Amino acid sequence: MKISRRSQTAPFIAMDVLAEAGRAEAAGRHVIHMEVGEPAHGAPMAAREAVARAIRDGAGLGYTSGLGLPRLREAIAGLYAARHGVAVDPARVVVTAGSSAGFVLSFLALFDAGARVAIADPGYPCYRNILQALDVVPVRLAAGPATRFQPTPALLAGAGPLDGLLVASPANPTGTMIDRAEMAALIGFCEGAGASLISDEIYHGITYDAPAVSALELTGEVVVINSFSKYHAMTGWRVGWMVVPEGLLRTVQNLAQNLFICPPHLGQIAALGALSPEGEAEVAGHLAHYRANRAALIPALERMGFRDIAPADGAFYAYARLPEGWGDSREFCAQLLAEHGVAATPGLDFDPERGAGTVRFSFARSTAEIEEGIDRLSRMIADGPRRGMAAARAG
Template identity: 45%
Template sequence: MRKHGSGPSDRSGIEPFHAMTFLAEANRLKAEGADVLSLAVGQPASPAPLPAREAATTMIGRGAVGYTDAMGRPALRSALAAHYRQAYGVTIDPARVMITSGASGGFNIAFLAAFEAGDRIAIAAPGYPAYRNIMRALGIAPVEIEVGPSDDYILTSDRLEAYFRREPFQGVLIASPANPTGTMTPPDEIRRIADFCRTNGVWLISDEIYHRLSFGQEERSALQDLEEAIVVNSFSKYYCMTGWRIGWMILPPSLTDAAERLGQNLYISASDLSQTAALAALSAGDELDAVRESYRRNRLTMRERLPEIGFRTIAPIDGAFYAYAQIPEGFPSATVFAKTLLKQSHVAVTPGTDFDLRRGDGFVRLSYAGAEADVARALDRIADFVSKA
C-alpha cells in the first residue's frame, strides 16, 4: 500500500496530453522570437463571434458577474433545447440541459453520474486521449477497440456486439465527427449503435463537439435514436470559444438530479460571463459559417498536399478540422518526426501516441483550424523538411 504523503496518487498516473506538450514548446519558441506555425491543437484561429464578445463586454461593464444555478442560466438552456428542435427535430425539455465548464467538465459529470468505479466504457482507438485518461482518473476502465482504414476508422455496432459478448461493458462513447481522424459515423450506424445500447442496457455517450463542422455528410445526433443517450457538446469548436471554457450536456431525465448535485460540488456553476457570451453566440450563424468555409478550403489543401508530401494511410477527412496520417517513410517514429519538425522547421504537429497507445507512433494529427495562409505555409515547411530528411 502506498504511504500517504509519499507522492502523487495512483489515479493521477495518467498519460500526458502530448498535444498540449507540443503547444507549450511551440509557445516557448514563439516567446524567443521564432516564427512558429502550429497545427498541433484543435483551436480555431478565429476569435469568438462578435455578438459573444459584445455581450461579454457589456456584462463586464456592468460588473455583475457571479454564480448561476449549477445547471446553468435558464435562457441558455432553453435556447439550446430550441436548437435541438430546429437542427435535429427532437424535443428536449430544457430541464435536461446542463451548462458545463467545457466539454471536459461534461465528461467528468457524465462519467460520475452514470458509472461506478470499475465499470467499463468502450471507445475507439485512435480516439481523443482525454476520454481514457479521465476514465482512468475516475477508476473507470476504458475498453479501447482498434479501428483503422479497413473500417474507415468507425466503431461499428458489430464490433461492439462482438466485444460485449466476450466481456460486457457498461457504456459506449462515440464521436462523430471524430478526433483525431475527422471520420463521421453514418446515420444508419448510429441507429444500430443506439439499438445495441438499448437492447443491452448500455449507456450511450455521444461526443458531438464537432457538429456543424462536417463537409458533405449528414450529421445525426444520438438523441434522434435514443432518448436516454448522454450528449456532450461545447462552444469551443464551431463557435470558436475554446478559452471561454463553456459547454453543455443533454442528459436523460434519470440523471439530471445526480448531475446537478455533482455540478454543485465540483464546479458550483459554469462561468457566468461565458454563459452570457455563449447565448449571444447562438445568433452568430452567418459569421461562424463563414469561418467554417475557411476550414473547408484548408481541408481541400490538406487532401491535396499531404499525399504529395509523402504522408500515407490518410484517414477520411469528413469533418472536424483534422487530418490523421501515417508519417512519410524514413522517419523512425511520429514522436521523432514531430520533435524534429518543430525544432528545425518551427511547425508543430501532434504525434499519434496521444490517440492510439499501440499504433499511434506511426501517425501524426495535423489541425487545419488555423488561418489559410498559415496552413499553406506550414505545409510548405513540412514538404521542405521531408524532402531534406
C-alpha cells in the first residue's frame, strides 16, 4: 500500500520511551516514570464520582453537541472570569478531545496547505508533527536561554513571511513563561504581520512564582487552547477546549462535527465533576507536590553537573544539557532505562537540531518516585560516561 508523504512525521519520542518502559515493566522491572507529563494523582474524586453517578443513573451517553455539553462550556467560560477577570461568552468555548484535537481544529481552521507557522525550538513535538501532517510548514525559531526559550518579535522578524504563531506559556519542555509585556509584544507582532496567534495554555494553574497570563486578557483575536489533562490530572479522559474568536466559531464547529462528531461524552461528565468546588479544591492541592518535586530535582541535577537547566517557572519538567563528557542523549536515556530503570525523554523530541545533548525529566509523579529517580540517576552519573556507555553497548 502506498503511504502518503505528509503522514511521514517523526515519532513522539516520549510516547516511544513510555512504550519501552511498559515492556520493561511487563518483564518484571520496576521503572520510575520521568518521561511523560502525566500527573501521579489521576482524576479528582469528584470527576470519578460524577462518572459513576451518570452510569448508575442510566446515562445513555449518546453523542453530545459537536461543541460540547452546554453546561461544561459555561463552566469553562467561568474559569476565565475567576482566574483572569475576563468575560468569555460560553458560545466561544469549544470542547475538544484533549488539546490535541484543538491543534488539529485550529490548524485546519486557520491555515491552508503551504502556510508558514512559527513555533519555538525547543517545543512540544506534536506542534511541528501535526502541522507537517496537514501540509503546513512549521517555521522553527531557535530559541534559547537568552529569550528564556520563548519566541520574541526579534526572532519572528528574522523568520520570513508568517501566517501564524503558536506560543505556549508555561512551555513544554522548559516550563518558561511569557509575561504580560512579552505577550503584548507578540500579539502586536502578529497584528502587524497578519499572522494568526494560537496560545497553548495547557499548563495554566501549574506555576510556581507568578500566575500565567492568558492571551485572552489582552486580545479576543486569538485561539486559546487548554485541557483537563494537566492541571486537572485527567490525561486519559481526553477532554480539552478552545476559546475561539466569534468569527471562527462556525468554521470550527463544522470541522469538529465532521472530524470527531463530538468530544467524549463520559470525559465531559468527568470534566464537569472536576470543575465542582470539591474537584477544584483537590487539584489545587497538587501544586504543593509539584513544587516539592521541583525543589528536589532541579538542585540535584545541578549537583550532578547538568547544565543550562531551564528555569521551570511552571509545568512539571526539567530540561537540561547533559553533564560534561556525556554525548548523545538518546544513548543516555536508553542506558538510564536499561540499566537503572528510569525513563526520561531525549531532547531531540523537542529540538531536532540542537537536542542531541539535552534531556527532559518530568517531575509529575509522586515525590517518592522522583526521589528514587534522582538516586538512580545519580548512581549512573557517578559511574561516569565512558564505562557506562561501553556497558550499554555490550548489553
